[in-house]
Structures are given as structure tokens and as C-alpha cells.
Amino acid sequence: MSTEWTVLPERYDTPDATALRVDYYYDVASRYYRRPIRAEEIDEGILNDRLERLSPPTGEFVVGHKGGKPAACGGVLMLDGERAELTRVFVRHAFRGTGGAALLMDALETAAVGLGARHMVLNTRLDLVEARALYVRSGYREIPAYCEGPYMEIWYGKELRTDDRATDGTAR
Template sequence: MTLMTWTFSPEHVGTPDAAALRRDYLDDVASRYWKRPATREELDEGLTGDGAELLTPPTGQFLVARYEGKPAGCGGVLLLDEDRAELTRVFLRHAFRGLGGAGALLARLEDEARGLGARRMVLNTR
């Protein structure tokens, strides 16, 4: 039996994998909210000036989750003050759900927040 593996790595939000995952995240959230597919223009507008550039040390961190090397999900933490971080943009592509990645991604994001000095985490539910 082959063990499938998850990996999580800090990545700039502008890399091709991170940008595609952020777009898929926004598409998933917006399409469910509007009860219709989001348009390309709506997604472009939503990604412009969304503050994702703050998801890099020392103000935050963005992780790309990979399953067997394939980009499968993402998540970020953003410092709100000296000891509080916000959990944001947490997403797994539908094809990778149910494979144990969500809990592992959340645990890694909590570790990243602690590494940035956070003692508490709050959730951004949009």
C-alpha cells in the first residue's frame, strides 16, 4: 500500500500555483454566495487589492498545500496585532477533500501563526 502525502510550504501569493489556488478559492466562495458561477471579471476585481500581499513575514504567511506534489489547497495567517492572527483564505480544491488535508493544513497554519508571535487565532468568515 502506498501512503499518499501532504506537504505545506510557504509561498508568495503571486506564484503560479498560489495565484491559481487563490482564484479557485474566490471562485468557490463567490459562486456559492451568489448562487451562480462568478465571472472572470468579478474574480479579477475580487483579487485586485485584496490585501494578500500582507501574507508574508513579518505581517503574515501564505501556505500552498500539495497532495502528492499537486497543488491542492492554500491558507493564510495575517497578524492583526502583536499577539492575534487571523486565519484567512483556507481552501482545498474539491478533488482533494476527504483526504486528510484540511486538519493538517489548519495545524500547520496554527504553527505559522505561533512562529509570527501570535498567541490567539481568529477566523475570517467573510
Template structure:
């Protein structure tokens, strides 16, 4: 059995950057129905607000499977009670190995550590695998809490106290 480990990591380490690039390439490519170019990935990551995914406003988590950086996600505090889940990604070669629910649990722990009592997120309807993951981990559809391009469905979950 191959084990997963998860921990906070600066968003700009080599592993975190590679995971963020892979995440953006996948979600953009699926939206455009063609592979994203390196220039498009660069453009998408430029000014994306990732610097907020560090204390005290957020956290970035990297998951490793057998020592390989294989997953990532971020948490951004929206207010004193809510944190937003963002950039949730598992590399394709590591999917269906049990890592995705563990990643969500690690991100929920990070949100609790920042003081959040509720997690929210937005996603697109075409990201069916992500939507199934969220529903399977206790997230339920909620009314829109924000607007913008690529936001088609919103989810929320009350975070049980740690321990």
C-alpha cells in the same frame, strides 16, 4: 496512501495564484448562487490585501498532495497576540483526504512563528463545511472582532506553544 506536504510560499507564485483564484471563484459563486466569471474573480482579487500575507505581517501556505498544489491558506497578524486565518481552501478533488486539518495545523504553526498566541477568523453561515472543519479542529465561536460584508460568524482558538 497519498501524502500531503505544506510550506510557506509567496502569494504570487503560479500555484498560489491559481489556488487563490479557485478559492475566490468558489466562495463568490456560492454566495451569488451562480458561477463567478473570470472578470468577477479578477475584480475580487484586485486590492484584496494579499500582500500582507508575507513576513513580517503574515504568511501564505500552499499544500501539495502527491506534488500537486491542492490547498492554501493565509495568516495575518492583527496585533502582537492575534493572527487571523484567511483564504483557507482545498480544491474539491482533494477534499476528504485528510488535508484540511493538516492545512490548519500548518497555518497555526505559521502564526506561532509570527508570535501569535491566538488565532481568529470570520466566515459566512452558508460555508457549513468550513465551519464544521473549524469546530472539529478546536475553534469556538467568539464575539465579533471585526465587521464587514460576508462576515456572519467569528471563531477563535488559543494556540498552544510550539513543541
């Protein structure tokens, strides 16, 4: 079996994408509530997450596979004519440190550029330290709040390069 990463657009509701979203919710919600999240809470979160917007022309969802196994996901949502928001970025714990996070970020930025974005923004929580480190490594810098909500504690932004984006979604 190949140990190569592939990161490509995929519907948010495929079996692989759904399993990754369940793991994402389990990880972030369990940290927030400081207890294991219950299955019904995950189901409610997924049911109400409005990810149907993560389809062109308003957004895109991508899934990363390593060696054929679903390992990472994320989405971009157009906020206006030039600004996209990064959302649901997640790499399964077993696949962290294998190079997929950088590929995932590149694929998400490429998707945003393809939708017309020139700027990417995101919000996250302070306790999601791995995600925050990934964003900073990827060139994101802290910005003033552009939205508000119960799970938003820090905001990041980045100007997107609109040239020389890879489109094949593969790397070793």
C-alpha cells in the same frame, strides 16, 4: 508519484498559489451570488485582496500539495502583537477528505505562532458549512464579533499552543 501531502509557506503570487486563490474565489463568490462567478469578478477580487500583507513579518501564506499537485491554501495575518487572523482557507474539492485540511490548519497555526501569535481568530459566512466544520474540528469556538463587513456572519477563535509544533510540513 507520491501521494503524500506537503504543506509549506509559499508566496501568495506563485502560479500554484494564484491558481488556488482563483479556485477559492470562484467557490466562495459563486455560493454567495448563487450563480457562477465571472472571470473578471475573480480578477477584480484577486487584484483588491491585499494579500501582500501575508508575508513576514505581518503574515504568512501556505500552500498544500498532494502528490505534487496544488491542493490547498490559506493565510494568517497578524492583527496585533498576540492575535492572528486566519484567511483564505481552501481545499480543492477533489482533495477534500484526504487528510490535507487538518495538515493545512496545523501549518497555518504553526506559522501564526512563528509570527508571535498566541490567539487565532477568523470570520466566515454561515453558508460555508465545510469550512465551519473544519474550524470546529480544529478546536475553534464561536466568539463575539471582532470586526465587521459584508461577508462576515460568524466569528471563531482559538488559543494557540506555542510548544511542540511540527516544522517540516510533511505527513502521510
